[in-house]
Amino acid sequence: MAEIEAKHDIGHDEETVPDGYNITNIDPVIQKRVVRKLDWNLMPLVVALYLMSFLDRSNIGNAQTAGMSTGIHESGPQFVWLSTIFYIPYILFEWMALMWKVMPPHIWAFSCVLVWGIAATLQAATFNWQEMMVCRFFLAVAEAGYGPGIPYLLSFFYMRDEIGRRCGIFLSAAPFATCFASALAYGITSGHSKLANWRLLFLVEGIPSIILAFVVFFFLPDSPEKSRFLTQEEKGVAKARAIRQVGEEGSTRLGGISFKDAGVALMDPKNWLTALMYFSCNVSFSSLPVFLPTIITQMGFTSIHAQGLSAPPYFLSFLLCIVTTWIADRTRQRGLVIITLSCIGGTGYLLLAVCESVGVRYFGIYLAAAGIFPAIANILPWVLNNQGSDTKRGVGIALLQMVGQCGPILGTRLYPATQGPRYVAGMAVCAAFMYFNAILALVLRTYLVWQNKKASERESEVAAVAEDNGKHQVVAVENEGYGFRNIL
DSSP states (O other): OOSOOOOOOBSOSOOBOTTSOBSSSOOHHHHHHHHHHHHHHTHHHHHHHHHHHHHHHHHHHHHHHTTHHHHTTOOHHHHHHHHHTTHHHHHHTGGGGGHHHHSOHHHHHHHHHHHHHHHHHHGGGOOSHHHHHHHHHHHHHHHHHHGGGHHHHHTTTSOTTTHHHHHHHHHTHHHHHHHHHHHHHHHHHTSOOSSOHHHHHHHHHHHHHHHHHHHHHHHOOSSGGGOTTSOHHHHHHHHHHHHHHHOGGGSSOSSOOOHHHHHHHHTOHHHHHHHHHHHHHHHHHHHHHHHHHHHHHTTTOOHHHHHHHTHHHHHHHHHHHHHHHHHHHHHTOHHHHHHHHHHHHHHHHHHHHHOOOHHHHHHHHHHHHHHHHHHHHHHHHHHHHTOOSHHHHHHHHHHHHHHHTTHHHHHTTSOOGGGTTTOHHHHHHHHHHHHHHHHHHHHHHHHHHHHHHHHHHHHHHHHHHHHHTTOOBOOOOSSSSTTOOOOO
């Protein structure tokens, strides 16, 4: 580990888990094997599920260009409400991220995925705006229980310096889903089926979620120690990693939450700053997938070509989510990465706001997508990086989501039809929020540097006293104790 987080303990040489595995000197070969098995058995499942969740929530924009407005007799303002209604229950039910710790994850995931799969599929059977609103409401409630809490779930399986790139891989499913959605919508809307193209789109993208609900029930592990794909020796190492991460009392991850830790997390400035950052990014993040096909159409392209041209910017964003989170993990400089990405995204929106050339504006879409999605992919693990206990991480994620998901309420209302075809005001607002996000990241990084400096000063004093007494410090757990340093 690049840095060791530990609690101060005097007079013991080492600590072990009950089955004899030393938590201060975990076998690196076995640990590498454990992580590799987790990557191959856990990550594909959670990524596939998040891809489907994002596909099901964002395909409303593709359905609109495929003729949904005629099918359900909806007006322009009503379509805006179809985009907005998703985020109201999504915000109100963000607290359900803590259910990953209260309930066995495979049962909780099954419940969420099954409900959203049914709601997403039933959109194909709606005949008016009111029925579509009901489907979108239940879709949002179910997805609020799954997606926002997945980074929290991953923190049960991975260490502090491993979680970032896994969050990047997981969250990269969002731009990839958008890219896939555009390509899929292009294929469906260019056909001539007996069923309306927009209805077929909801069916094709909704039914797989129902199937995946049963897959997750049987194959999602509840914890590393309960994973069927790990040997007994590997489970011992997984247990040692859990104790090193949160302490022996917290090594059994399922169960209730600590209200004391929850209170501390709610008072932590780090959590409020990251929540505001997430809000800023989400203003831009929420509007782009929904309105991009319309924006490209009003550049002069046909609706079918607009579906196809929406895909490439998201594929670039998908790659950058993985690359930038990996860089942030290796350099332990997540704040600088977020600042850079936010400025890139802001510049993209600025080009969309001030330029009239189609080529320049399409390039601006690339910059916007390249900044927004990877920035969010780095904000979420930043919360997990700098909280010691499971409860603190859970409350940090829940707070981030509850505040951050208010952003889409604004973002989905920035592009009224009356401001087309360039939507200058909406683009300018998104640019401003991305630059504001860069400022917030700089403020948080400065605060974390100050915290690390104060921790070093305190530990120097403790070490001097211990040396005078002829005693020594020992690594106990990777928690917010002796040796803990924030990832900048």
